[in-house]
Structures are given as structure tokens and as C-alpha cells.
Amino acid sequence: MTERQSHPDLNSDFKNPEDWLNPQKLAAIFGPHADKNGDNTEGARIFIGIAGGIAVYKVCTVVSRLAQAGAQVTVAMTESATRFVSPLTFQALSGNPVYTSPWEHLESSDPQHISLADRSDAVLIAPCTMNSLASIVHGQTDSVVTLILSAIDRKTTPVLIAPAMNDSMWTQPANQRNIKLAQDDGNIIVGPGSGWQACRHDGTGRMSEPEDLIQALALALHL
């Protein structure tokens, strides 16, 4: 992970939740800036893995605001995720190609999942489905998202997981076991929240809001 040297005042600059959606304020954390030696750093390299849940639409805001703030955002989507929002949307918002298969964008000598993992300052999996969570904690690499994640070194790169699912799926013993395993393995679980769900239930399992996801990423980068 590249050490980021900016020191925004998290107390005064980010008093209100909507401040975490303000690209000008976010630029101090995620954008290019001069480090303590006066050298210019590049924008933070954020990898966002998207799994197939209805909350994919909320991640459009996350990608857009981070890109506007000057972050270098790379998106990968599971096959299921592409059924909710087109990869083209994330390509346009991030300004970068979107990975939807392990077999695309193969760079000469460097398998894409290794090079992407190596060059990420922080990782966010959002929404993380019950299925993708199970894959992650059991070391399965059955989608491009879980494959890239399998090559991330948790000791140097923070991995944030934002679960999103129906309240019955969230409380399933298998899912709760997997959340515990994910935490034990060093992943940071963000949310989920409670309230109205797309399945017309009121309960726990809705994905955290974009401002909460960006705040969690900012805090992880400043550890």
C-alpha cells in the first residue's frame, strides 16, 4: 500500500454525512497531492469488486465520487452483478475498463488478478452477496471478483466487505459463520444497515449507504 500523506481534518471537514460525498473534500484523501517531501503522489488506487445484489446501483455513486475526487478506481463485476447494472456504466464512471471475467484484459506477462491486487491501496467489495462472502471465506476463486481478492495481502492492503442481502439471508447461521470467518481473516465488515429492503421486508441486511462506504474507505487508508 502506498503511504498517503495528506492530513484532512476529519472532524471539521467531515462533520455531516453528505461531506463524504463531496469530491472537493474527498480529494484531500483520495486525490493526487503533494506528500511531506513535496513530491506529487498519484490518486489512491481503489479496487471495487461488485457482486450480484440489488444494491449495485448504490455503488455507482461511490465510484463516481471517488473518481471525481481523483482516485484511480478499478471495478470488477461478477456475472450476476452485470445483470443489475451494465459494466459500461462503471466504465464511464471510473474512466477505466471494467473486469467481468478472469480471461479479459490479460496483460503480457502479468496475470490480471495478481497485478490488480498488487497495485491496490484499498479494496471494497460492495455489495457482497451471501454467495460471494461464502466464496471469499472459503478461499474459492470462482468469479473475477473473488479471484482478484484471493491475491490481496491483507497485511498491507485493507479489504472492506459491505454485505447486502435480505434479512433472512443475513441471519442464516451459515452466513453469520461466514461473517465471523471474514472478520477473523482480517477483513473489515461495513454494515449492513437496517430498514426497507427491496424484497419488501423491513429488517437488517441493506447495504450501507455510499457516504458510509466512502468514509470507511477513507478511515482504512489512514490506518
Ligand SMILES: Cc1cc2nc3c(=O)[nH]c(=O)nc-3n(C[C@H](O)[C@H](O)[C@H](O)COP(=O)(O)O)c2cc1C
Ligand atoms: C432480483 C435479485 C436480487 C438479488 N439480490 C441479492 C442480494 O441483495 N444479496 C444476495 O446475497 N443475493 C442476491 N441475489 C442472489 C444472487 O444474485 C445470487 O446468489 C448469485 O448467485 C450471486 O452471485 P455472485 O455472488 O457471484 O454475484 C439476488 C437475485 C436476484 C434475482
